[in-house]
Amino acid sequence: MPMPELARLSTGIATLDLILNGGLLRGGAYILQGFPGAGKTVLANQIASSHVRDDGRVVYVTLLSEGHDRMMAHLSQMAFFDPAVLPGRLSYVSGYAELEKNGLPGLAKLVRSEVERQEAELVILDGLFAAEETASSSHAFRRLIHELQAYAHLSGCTMLLLTNSRREPGSPEYTMVDGWIEMTDVRAEGRVMRELEVHKFRGGGIVRGRHRYRISENGIEVYPRLEAVVGQQVAMPTGNTLVSSGIAKLDLMLRGGLSAGSATLLVGPSGTGKTIAALQFAGSATVNEPCLFLGFYESPERLRHKASGIGVDMAGLEATSRLHLHWRSPAEILVDEVAGWLLAELRRVGARRLVVDGIAGFQQNLVESERMGRFLTALGNELRSLGITALYTSAMTGHGQFPAPAAQGVAELSPLVDNVLTMRLVERNEAVHKVFSIVKVPDRDFDPRLVTYTIGPGGIALAG
Template structure:
């Protein structure tokens, strides 16, 4: 039974099992009540009645007060399709046995397909003994099977993995609310779900006015067998002289890292790459540092009409501030936009923002690989800009995992001559292809990127004579050290 929460259904392998009981465990504030209500309203909206039974002392009308601001709440569904009962008085006066009888009667009478029992820890305290509590959980599993409903039993008790009740239910879901440094994050873990494939590990989620939005971990959600069909031809970079160095352009459906310090030209090369987009072969710019307005001004200054490309539907620009992001949220946003547009050219301007959004930095190679594998069926060629601190990195690369993360590596660096810094470009790696192995000087002009020696007009007279003899494309490279 789908929960109607896209990320949750993906993690659960499609949704909740019918005729099954789940323990949903988590500390106060993790979002158990919101998750359960969101499932109830989504089920009711699709025609399946839901019953929410509270064992807490507070009345259910107080609960509804907290649910009304959330977008999934629909007052028209209450109480006909989503019913609320306060069972605390029955439990207090007549005991757990009376509670079980009442539950079965109400589920049958209302035809409920989703049942929530909020406050399992109250039952544990009411029995006062572990055997009696386990028997109650076992009987609740039988009730779910008999009624053919999905039963969610919510508890804030942090019971251990070895607790016997976890063996008695069909599913066990844990919500976590954790502090990592200065950041607070929420995560969902499916520990158990009988007879169903599910995505293991921690999956981060947010709580907003839309309710819970969960982002399945991309490494777990990627296809088991990525598309490895060979593709012929080349994808032009938008810079003719650079295409010559690439022996025609980027390999199709490949991923490329543009590595270099700030101001070295990475974004400029990415804009040239997107300048070749058409409505039939659309592109996507996924950035963090420069707003769409600034990017359009920047493109105009190098002879590119990014504004026109956006107006014609050839390029879409998605910008988000480099703030308190969740890395899987960013990844899903990128993938969703690329799939929606069937994008063929993608420029991610700021891989460092993905890194900063990570709680565990060692995930980066697997994350980049997952994005590439998911987007490969589109035939998308992806460029990532990644800033590094060194001005000249020819002696040492900043990351030993670079080769595992990207198929092509382009290095932007500087050569110093006197008081002048010369922008240089070196191709370090190109998938299954030969390439120009020599560092080439380039400069950025109002007409775009040009390779070769810096024009004398751009140098101050006293410095013009100091310009190094940097070979341009077509020149014979110097010999010796």
């Protein structure tokens, strides 16, 4: 007989619930581990506040952590914290005096009595390391963990145990509880980023691996790795529908345009007009098939100025919702945050075209360079499932005759997209000429010639 699905307690953070496959299990005991300043107390209070807003009851027991008044002062800066809904539903209890007087048995008794008195469905014990330091032996400490875990199962009350003690993964405490969540820092290339990982979770699947998070005025914001949450979706077939590139002669070379739902990589060194070509692609958007333009290196004001110089009425496109222009600074962004926002925004506006002007904005912020293939594949699959035709621009170093070496990373990106177009600078007769070529279009004929082009009031003008 199939077993009934275990009831869940939402964390109040949709993306964390996604990682946990729906939230914490009711009646489960979980260790939340992290160094001082990792955000354990913020996360625990955020979960507590969410449960209170859902008409639940919470007991929050503190041990040697910051005083309640100080905690309230810090939490009052957070958007999730509303003191008006706390009375009668969220009780803060100091357990240190009881721990000092009656030891671990007294602490366990205090937790049980407060849960029963408040009829709480969630209990948080903040400062588990203090209980460990008080324990007469490691055996006594493990017995406390066992008692708390057994009580959680028996009472159906979810229990969250916060500690800054870092122990080996095989430590008995971790084997006794239902779950183990770690909040930590990762350092790379001079950057420090926060990461969350669910090491253990009984009774349900989880999204494994490390996921970035930040602490803001909204509390803890978690960003699951894109390839872990959308990378398995099956892409819809692109069919035979073609969409215009925005450049008439390029459409002729492509034998009608770009395949709907395809991804195109436009590569070229600085000054070749990649952004101009991207603006022309965006300028071909319609009311029924709008475009979202995401730029990393040029501000919206500069893009609007460039567009006006080639006859693209950006103001008119934006006023009629045919174009949605966005800019993100590439300085230390969280790529999974941007990708999650991007997919949500594409759905919201019903976009059918996407421009990412400067894909290096993603590349240089992934930190783990080997992720780019998985990340871009997951993004591409999700875009295809939404029926979105994408254009990515990428810088390339050097000039010279085709096929000159591509910029670092371009060779790796090429297999991850459908089409590859290049814009190059070629020295000929003591002059530098701009040359356009189509390198790759799968499963159909195209014009492979090298074609010179100019950039003028009408944008990109291909010769011949």
